[in-house]
Amino acid sequence: MSNTLIIQEHPGLVVEEIAARHGPNLIFTYSRYEVAPPGLQAVAPRSAVLRVFGKEISPDWIAHRLSELGPNEEMAWHSWVDCGGVGFHIPMIDFVGRPSRSVLGEVSRGLAAEMGIPADLFIFDTERSFHGYFSDLISEPDWRKYLGELLLLNEENRPPVIDARWVGHALIRGFTALRWSNNTKRYPAMPRLLPRA
DSSP: OOHHHHHHHSTHHHHHHHHHHHOTTOEEEEEEEEOOOTTOGGGSOBOOOEEEEGGGOOHHHHHHHHHTOOTTEEEEEEEEEEETTEEEEOOEEEBSSOOOHHHHHHHHHHHHHHHTOOSOEEEEEOSSOEEEEESSOEEHHHHHHHHHHHHHTSOTTSOOOBOHHHHHHHHHHTSOEEEOOOOSTTOSSOOEEOOOO
């Protein structure tokens, strides 16, 4: 895949949009992690949190980071963003499976209205599940409310929409994270932008 296609179909395009909206001096965070057997991923080795200025992120930068991954490593993008010494978060979503377009629309409209997010929800297909990113930032207190709103999307007597364990890990770590690579056999595909209906 060419570097241009990586950014056109990859979650990096959301980060570029956030940097364009809030300024190139934002500092984004990410990490590399080793893939572990099911049930042991939470304790698998992970790099220290890595930081990058928004103005540095480009198709070439993403391609270079992906090429640096070890044979058993993947890259995860974190929600936490430094804006002039103040912490913000990218509102992310780890869906259970691949919900219908109507469910995705309900989730997008409901969260945007409830949280006052004036941005689009971008959906990426990983072939195992969908990942979502709003192209804006929310404050640290709003991020905790946002995670609560995500959990409330899982209604009784209906199949879950949100990965509740992912939310739990986020609360423990202090940030959400979504995979940006498919470097190992665990994952069938790179996250790719789902075309809008």
